[in-house]
Amino acid sequence: xxxxxxxxxxxxxxxxxxxxxxxxxxxxxxxxxxxxxxxxxxxxxxxxxxxxxxxxxxxxxxxxxxxxxxxxxxxxxxxxxxxxxxxxxxxxxxxxxxxxxxxxxxxxxxxxxxxxxxxxxxxxxxxxxxxxxxxxxxxxxxxxxxxxxxxxxxxxxxxxxxxxxxxxxxxxxxxxxxxxxxxxxxxxxxxxxxxxxxxxxxxxxxxxxxxxxxxxxxxxxxxxxxxxxxxxxxxxxxxxxxxxxxxxxxxxxxxxxxxxxxxxxxxxxxxxxxxxxxxxxxxxxxxxxxxxxxxxxxxxxxxxxxxxxxxxxxxxxxxxxxxxxxxxxxxxxxxxxxxxxxxxxxxxxxxxxxxxxxxxxxxxxxxxxxxxxxxxxxxxxxxxxxxxxxxxxxxxxxxxxxxxxxxxxxxxxxxxxxxxxxxxxxxxxxxxxxxxxxxxxxxxxxxxxxxxxxxxxxxxxxxxxxxxxxxxxxxxxxxxxxxxxxxxxxxxxxxxxxxxxxxxxxxxxx
Numbered sequence: 001x002x003x004x005x006x007x008x009x010x011x012x013x014x015x016x017x018x019x020x021x022x023x024x025x026x027x028x029x030x031x032x033x034x035x036x037x038x039x040x041x042x043x044x045x046x047x048x049x050x051x052x053x054x055x056x057x058x059x060x061x062x063x064x065x066x067x068x069x070x071x072x073x074x075x076x077x078x079x080x081x082x083x084x085x086x087x088x089x090x091x092x093x094x095x096x097x098x099x100x101x102x103x104x105x106x107x108x109x110x111x112x113x114x115x116x117x118x119x120x121x122x123x124x125x126x127x128x129x130x131x132x133x134x135x136x137x138x139x140x141x142x143x144x145x146x147x148x149x150x151x152x153x154x155x156x157x158x159x160x161x162x163x164x165x166x167x168x169x170x171x172x173x174x175x176x177x178x179x180x181x182x183x184x185x186x187x188x189x190x191x192x193x194x195x196x197x198x199x200x201x202x203x204x205x206x207x208x209x210x211x212x213x214x215x216x217x218x219x220x221x222x223x224x225x226x227x228x229x230x231x232x233x234x235x236x237x238x239x240x241x242x243x244x245x246x247x248x249x250x251x252x253x254x255x256x257x258x259x260x261x262x263x264x265x266x267x268x269x270x271x272x273x274x275x276x277x278x279x280x281x282x283x284x285x286x287x288x289x290x291x292x293x294x295x296x297x298x299x300x301x302x303x304x305x306x307x308x309x310x311x312x313x314x315x316x317x318x319x320x321x322x323x324x325x326x327x328x329x330x331x332x333x334x335x336x337x338x339x340x341x342x343x344x345x346x347x348x349x350x351x352x353x354x355x356x357x358x359x360x361x362x363x364x365x366x367x368x369x370x371x372x373x374x375x376x377x378x379x380x381x382x383x384x385x386x387x388x389x390x391x392x393x394x395x396x397x398x399x400x401x402x403x404x405x406x407x408x409x410x411x412x413x414x415x416x417x418x419x420x421x422x423x424x425x426x427x428x429x430x431x432x433x434x435x436x437x438x439x440x441x442x443x444x445x446x447x448x449x450x451x452x453x454x455x456x457x458x459x460x461x462x463x464x465x466x467x468x469x470x471x472x473x474x475x476x477x478x479x480x481x482x483x484x485x486x487x488x489x490x491x492x493x494x495x496x497x498x499x500x501x502x503x504x505x506x507x508x509x510x
Contacts, residue, residue, distance in 0.1 A: 010204070015152055016141045018208060019202030023159035026134055028162035029098070031104050033073075033127065035171030037312045038338040041066050042320060043180045052179055059317055060467045066313045066461010068261075069120055073452025074130020078272055079153035081136075081446025083129065085439070088135035088139075090209030091202075099128025099194040105188030119184070122389025132445035139433030139441070140208040154353040158346060158377050165342035171287025172335025205283050209319040212409065223313045233274035242277045246270035266459075276447060277357070289499040290435040293369070294444060296496065298451035301370050302423055303485050304464065307478045308379055308417055311341060314463040315386070316411070318471065323394050324404040332407075342412060344418035352422040367504060368431035369496050372424040373489035379420025380482025381473060382413040386475040389413075434503045 010017045044062040046054025057065075084093040103124030107115050141150040167187065176182025179450065200314050232241045250266035282292050319325070320334035359364035389409035396402050428448065436444035466474040489496075 001163065006244065013287060015155065016204070018141050018201070019138065019152055019155060019206040021197065022134055022138055023156055025098075025195040025201075026156065027095075027159040027163035027193045027196040028190045028197065029101065029134075030126075030160045031171075031190035032101060032187040033123070033167075034164040034338065034342070035167030035183060036105065038071075038125070038172045038173035038181050038316075038335040039071075039180060041313055041316050042176065042335060044199060045317065046180070050090050050175070052367060054180065054310070060464045062317075063460050063467075065460075065461030067457045067463065069124070070312070071265075071453040071457035071461070072087055072124045072452075073127045074197045074449040074456060075129070075272075076124050076445035077132040077449035077453070078275070078443070079126075079446070080130070081443040082134045082275070083331055084136075084209070084235045085441070085443050087211075091205060092209075092211065093129050093133045094137070094209070095195075097126045097128070097133070097192065098198060100124075100126030100129060101191045102188065105184065106189050108186060109181050109185030126155045128145055129448075132426045132449050136427050136433065136441050136445045137205065137209045139430070141249040142448075149433070150427070151357075153426045153430040154349055157422075157429075158349050160350070161342040161345035162416070163342075165339045165346060168342065169340030171337055172333055172338060175200065176333045176335055184199035185361075192285040197481060199272045229266050230271075231441050233271065236278060236281055239274045239281065240276040243270045243274035246273045271448060272379050275443070279443060282351065282440070283437055286501045287437050289501060290503055291437070291444075293496055294432060294435050294448075295370060295497045296450065297372060297431065300369075300485070300489060301425070301428060301448065301451040302455045302458065303482060304372070304379060304420075306458030306480055307383065307450045307455075308421065310463065310478070311338065311414075311417070311460035313460060314466055314471070314474070315413070318386075319407075319410055320402050323389070323407050323410055325407060327407075337407075337410060337414070340414040340419070341418050342417055345422060347423055348418060349426075352419065353426075354422075356427075365493070367493070367497055367500075368427045368434075369489065370493055371427045372431075373486040373493075375420040375422070375424025375427075376489075377420070378419050378423060380479045380486070382416030383479040383482075385409045385416070387472055387479065389398045390471040390475060431482035431504075435500060 012020060012359060023349060041062050043054045044057045046056070048054065048056040062313060072362055080097065081084035084090045100122050104119045104126055106119075107122060108119030109115075110119075110446070130160055135156075138152060138335065139149065142152060167190065171183045171187050192451050233243050247270045250270065251262045257263075276295065280288055280295075283291060316334065316338065319337045321336075325332040325334065340370065356366050356371065386409060389405035392403070392405040392409075394403035429445075432444050432448050433441065462474055462478070
């Protein structure tokens with residue numbers, strides 16, 4: 001068994017020093033990712049005949065690429081998790097991911113189409129290797145039942161958003177006001193700083209995320225002698241059925257819709273479904289029940305991020321084209337609004353975490369599934385403000401905008417999105433480290449981020465539909481849908497909690 005969490009660790013402010021190494025590494029990684037994200041769609045839709053030319057794409061095409069890119073960034077977490085669980089360990093996989101990200105952001109700074117697509121591909125691979133494993137390492141710093149674990153994830157989450165907030169302001173300004181590729185290059189410098197910090201902080205991460213065979217050689221050798229994970233998809237009946245059903249859906253989608261891209265996506269997901277069922281089969285009954293609850297939580301995650309990730313696409317373009325950005329004579333860059341969510345998180349993260357601790361101490365319902373459902377509802381309500389904003393926009397007979405909406409509605413929407421995110425997202429990360437079997441920890445974290453990626457793809461599709469359906473229908477529909485799903489989850493909360501078998505019980509509780 002991995003005894004990493006039982007090692008006596010040097011602490012700072014009540015938490016292992018390793019938490020702050022991971023905090024800073026993730027902060028700079030998120031600086032690079034969110035900095036690039038803040039200007040990506042704006043760069044794509046920027047006309048080619050301006051002083052700071054973009055690619056001149058139409059909105060629908062830009063939303064589509066944004067959806068595919070952000071989906072693959074997180075879906076790549078599944079092979080990233082498997083690579084860590086079965087070969088390199090989390091620590092080395094994070095190192096590999098950081099190197100790929102440095103290369104990817106560096107290539108993006110080159111002003112050429114080949115460099116643009118190559119850079120995006122390297123970033124996809126880098127995030128897939130780094131993101132699930134660094135989050136899993138945070139959980140590895142604490143014993144099971146350690147009451148500090150949830151707060152540790154809130155601290156880690158603040159690092160993510162410190163990087164995101166500064167990225168949108170700095171990279172956004174440089175990209176829009178100086179040059180897009182200078183912005184991409186600045187994002188790369190941030191990733192390089194994160195990589196250096198991670199490499200220098202290894203002494204504080206001893207025993208966390210080590211190579212699997214060094215943790216349990218006997219178990220590792222037994223698994224090597226058995227069938228491979230890929231082969232088990234086709235050897236185990238229910239895994240084979242899951243794979244075949246998803247493959248059939250991919251074929252049907254291609255034949256009926258003629259879309260090879262979505263058919264290919266479903267075919268790739270068929271392997272993910274097969275892997276997920278193999279992991280489920282691998283456990284005893286308690287582990288199976290817990291894994292089932294985690295898989296159900298992924299459905300909430302897809303809904304949540306499908307709505308939330310309008311921020312980098314539809315809301316980003318909406319801010320640029322249909323929001324009055326004049327403040328006391330200063331024209332605010334649209335990309336700066338990508339920092340609003342992160343700034344609110346830095347303001348409210350500790351308050352929200354403390355509220356849930358207070359609520360639990362008073363005997364209130366504070367399970368992770370409940371928090372995620374409440375977060376989904378609150379985040380969805382933020383889109384009602386955007387519904388109001390879309391009503392305020394006025395057009396002339398040619399369809400040109402002649403009166404823009406107030407930025408107040410956009411800020412209020414981001415406020416509700418932030419409160420919802422703080423209820424759902426850091427809790428979900430901690431939830432997985434509590435329920436997932438240790439031998440599949442990185443895979444399960446990778447699956448979580450893959451669910452996030454599917455949500456991002458949904459976000460891109462909704463952005464595309466907004467071009468034909470109109471923003472009011474999209475915004476209002478998202479708000480209503482999120483509310484309904486959140487209420488349904490709350491209604492089935494008791495049986496879901498039973499399936500966790502007390503995994504969320506903290507030390508000292510009966």
